[in-house]
Amino acid sequence: MDEWRIADAKNKFSELFNNALIGRIQVVHRRDGDVVIISKNEYERLIGQKKTFKQYILSPPYEIDHLNDMRDKSPMRSVDL
Numbered sequence: 001m002d003e004w005r006i007a008d009a010k011n012k013f014s015e016l017f018n019n020a021l022i023g024r025i026q027v028v029h030r031r032d033g034d035v036v037i038i039s040k041n042e043y044e045r046l047i048g049q050k051k052t053f054k055q056y057i058l059s060p061p062y063e064i065d066h067l068n069d070m071r072d073k074s075p076m077r078s079v080d081l
Contacts, residue, residue, distance in 0.1 A: 001025040 002019055009016050009028045016037065020026050026037040038046075051059070 001027060003027045003029065006030045 002016075002024055004012075004016060004026065006028055009026075016026050016028075020037045020039050023039060023042060028035050028037065
């Protein structure tokens with residue numbers, strides 16, 4: 001991880017940019033806060049692919065195949081309608 005003061009980051013922006021591209025984390029300090037600069041590939045890796053609601057519902061984090069084995073397989077009772 002490389003750390004920069006804002007003035008140095010401005011003066012050596014190409015170096016900062018190239019370091020971020022090769023995967024090195026860049027931290028830029030200013031009086032009112034710090035920022036972290038990472039490559040787009042690293043950002044996408046950290047964020048990951050978000051699932052839609054439908055994908056989330058249809059892909060539970062557990063196996064449901066075993067539930068079929070738990071179901072009572074005896075014949076249904078007759079019902080008068």
